[in-house]
Amino acid sequence: MECHECQERPATLHYTQVINGHKTEVQICEVCAKEKGYMTYPEEGYSLHNLLTGLFNFDTTHVSTPGTHIQKEKEHQCPKCGLTFSEFKQIGKFGCGECYHTFSGSLNPIFRRVHSGNTEHRGKIPKRKGGSLHLKKQVVTYKAELQELIMNEEFEQAAVIRDKIKELDAKINQKEAGDSR
Amino acid sequence: MTLQHFMNEAISPWMREQGPNHDIVLSSRIRLARNFADVPFPIIADQKELEEIREFFKKHYEHRSFEEYQNFEFISIRDLTAIEKSVLVEKHLISPLLAKKEGAAATLISNNEQVSVMINEEDHIRIQIYFPGLQLTKALNKALEFDDWIEEKVNYAFDEKRGFLTSCPTNVGTGMRASVMMHLPALAMTKQINRMMPAINQLGLVVRGIYGEGSEALGNIFQISNQITLGKAEEHIIEDLESVVQQLIEHERKARTRILEQSGMELENRIFRSLGVLEYSRIIESKEAARCLSNVRLGIDLGIIKNVSRNILNELMVLTQPGFLQHYAKKTLTMAERDILRASLIRERLQFEE
Numbered sequence: 001m002e003c004h005e006c007q008e009r010p011a012t013l014h015y016t017q018v019i020n021g022h023k024t025e026v027q028i029c030e031v032c033a034k035e036k037g038y039m040t041y042p043e044e045g046y047s048l049h050n051l052l053t054g055l056f057n058f059d060t061t062h063v064s065t066p067g068t069h070i071q072k073e074k075e076h077q078c079p080k081c082g083l084t085f086s087e088f089k090q091i092g093k094f095g096c097g098e099c100y101h102t103f104s105g106s107l108n109p110i111f112r113r114v115h116s117g118n119t120e121h122r123g124k125i126p127k128r129k130g131g132s133l134h135l136k137k138q139v140v141t142y143k144a145e146l147q148e149l150i151m152n153e154e155f156e157q158a159a160v161i162r163d164k165i166k167e168l169d170a171k172i173n174q175k176e177a178g179d180s181r
Numbered sequence: 182m183t184l185q186h187f188m189n190e191a192i193s194p195w196m197r198e199q200g201p202n203h204d205i206v207l208s209s210r211i212r213l214a215r216n217f218a219d220v221p222f223p224i225i226a227d228q229k230e231l232e233e234i235r236e237f238f239k240k241h242y243e244h245r246s247f248e249e250y251q252n253f254e255f256i257s258i259r260d261l262t263a264i265e266k267s268v269l270v271e272k273h274l275i276s277p278l279l280a281k282k283e284g285a286a287a288t289l290i291s292n293n294e295q296v297s298v299m300i301n302e303e304d305h306i307r308i309q310i311y312f313p314g315l316q317l318t319k320a321l322n323k324a325l326e327f328d329d330w331i332e333e334k335v336n337y338a339f340d341e342k343r344g345f346l347t348s349c350p351t352n353v354g355t356g357m358r359a360s361v362m363m364h365l366p367a368l369a370m371t372k373q374i375n376r377m378m379p380a381i382n383q384l385g386l387v388v389r390g391i392y393g394e395g396s397e398a399l400g401n402i403f404q405i406s407n408q409i410t411l412g413k414a415e416e417h418i419i420e421d422l423e424s425v426v427q428q429l430i431e432h433e434r435k436a437r438t439r440i441l442e443q444s445g446m447e448l449e450n451r452i453f454r455s456l457g458v459l460e461y462s463r464i465i466e467s468k469e470a471a472r473c474l475s476n477v478r479l480g481i482d483l484g485i486i487k488n489v490s491r492n493i494l495n496e497l498m499v500l501t502q503p504g505f506l507q508h509y510a511k512k513t514l515t516m517a518e519r520d521i522l523r524a525s526l527i528r529e530r531l532q533f534e535e
Contacts, residue, residue, distance in 0.1 A: 121354045
């Protein structure tokens with residue numbers, strides 16, 4: 001089928017228009033569709049971030065009370081890379097690692113939407129950069145184990161675990177003292 | 182070894198091995214997004230900062246090896262011709278986004294093309310690792326080990342609460358995207374795949390076409406990957422993906438058997454007609470080629486077509502892409518010229534089989 005507009009190229013797009021309850025079918029080629037504004041065609045095709053920008057566009061912290069907007073609110077800006085929160089909402093990307101701290105108060109609702117309600121990392125901890133995190137995680141596991149052992153009155157085993165926790169705590173303190181030096 | 186090495190063959194060396202469930206699963210991939218802690222992400226960083234990262238990778242990783250991933254080739258995107266870039270994209274060694282970047286964008290590719298690292302894409306570092314067939318756990322373990330190796334020298338942007346920090350909030354946490362490339366002709370033929378998609382999406386997984394976001398399922402090849410990266414451990418994300426993939430495999434096998442039983446002659450007809458088209462066409466466009474290749478591959482898997490190797494689908498799908506055709510012709514081609522060369526390459530490749 002030929003395109004209704006140019007009558008040259010084959011029609012590849014089929015639109016159903018409803019104007020005032022009146023339905024018309026339009027058969028059109030891609031070139032004409034773009035020209036006549038039937039489709040908005042972003043440079044890189046459909047991208048997730050268009051969707052995201054939509055997701056971010058809601059105010060998370062601001063409670064609108066009349067009069068407050070007269071005094072222009074100082075925009076939240078990342079001290080490291082200079083990205084402002086409204087720029088972040090617009091482009092849907094962070095400018096640097098520090099942005100996560102700078103905007104931290106407004107991020108949970110966004111993460112919840114994007115990651116099915118999750119806001120905190122539960123995966124890999126990098127070996128070097130993770131520092132004492134590994135040990136802290138281990139302490140949490142041991143503490144749970146200790147509770148269980150005490151409940152079951154297995155005190156001998158519990159003492160072993162208690163010592164392990166002490167040992168780890170000492171290591172963590174040592175590491176953190178070293179890190180802050 | 183040079184860039185030429187990656188350009189000459191349409192299929193990567195690792196693809197020649199058969200992985201588990203290779204009749205349906207073409208490949209498993211793990212991608213990890215990482216960033217330097219003290220440099221702004223590529224979207225904000227200035228040219229000088231990104232250039233330093235590029236230099237860092239060249240200095241520390243060019244021609245180095247990690248376990249079986251030998252002799253990493255370092256390639257700066259700005260040194261490539263347009264055709265060379267398309268070939269690397271068509272072979273899935275780099276992303277279309279990286280290919281579009283100028284300046285300090287680069288890549289490291291292992292000799293066997295199983296590992297590639299994209300430098301200064303959306304994030305500073307993107308590690309990709311491929312395995313043939315369904316081998317997500319193996320791919321994950323290798324990717325995490327490789328990640329440790331990189332971390333020995335790179336100070337990662339990592340936060341106790343949010344995990345690995347990435348430019349896009351959709352990648353934060355694990356920074357991991359796991360994906361599985363599947364050939365699902367029977368589910369596509371019976372339109373079952375369309376009915377299954379909403380359920381798959383509800384599990385936090387996405388179904389896409391062969392060349393990523395927004396692309397069509399050319400040749401009935403679908404890519405299934407995780408959407409969620411925050412709040413779940415890597416192993417759990419993979420478990421969920423794997424279980425859905427297993428179900429898809431089962432449904433695909435059932436659908437194949439059912440079609441064979443209920444309309445065996447029609448199926449056989451369709452398969453052999455496709456083989457005929459591929460064997461005798463003088464002009465063929467990529468969509469038709471993909472459709473026919475998918476049918477022929479199904480015929481091979483069902484034992485209807487013998488003496489043609491399974492790799493024909495993977496290989497010809499890549500070989501008949503615009504970039505590869507032009508690389509082969511050593512010049513830019515119009516669409517009409519490509520359709521002619523495509524037909525002739527396919528004929529040649531099939532004759533080679535007999």
